[in-house]
Amino acid sequence: MSTITAPPAVADPATTAAATTPPDTATDTDATTKTTGASSATSTKKADKASTELDKDAFLKILVEQLRHQDPSQPGDSQQYIQQMTQYSMLEQLNNISTAMQGQKIDTANTTALNLVGHTVTWKDTDGEHSGVVDKVNFTQDGATITVGSTSGIALSTVTEVR
Secondary structure (H helix, E strand, C coil), X not given: CCCCCCCCCCCCCCCCCCEEECCCCCCCCCCEEECCHHHHHHCHHHHHHHHHCCCHHHHHHHHHHHHHCCCCCCCCCHHXXXXXXXXXXXXXXXXXXXXXXXXXXXXXXXXXXXXXXXXXXXXXXXXXXXXXXXXXXXXXXXXXXXXXXXXXXXXXXXXXXXX
């Protein structure tokens, strides 16, 4: 199965002289994009970001540009495009799963914090180890924190024991 790699730069065809070449089906299954020296120099930072954060929108833009600039006398391999669309679909589903898992992680942490109310916990901070009964739970953007006596904002990650 071929892998999809980001080109050195995703250039706007209206403002640059970017041209893509169809993949060489005999030796190369990855599509490449050639850019002029001027556009590649100005888009180096964009290329670095694109290579580390290739999302589904960028993937579709690359695929559309490949199709738009392919040589009509040498059309691209349809098998390759099917593989790329399959990879796109898999990427989208993995993103959906990741989002759902993040939601479950937050829900689990919140439930854990709620279950600590009334229990004696031990936690560590910069002042050492402390113990006390959990009085309440606070929910913030950073996650759930507990309050023990007059000490609030205790992160669940600092709790070392529950009794």
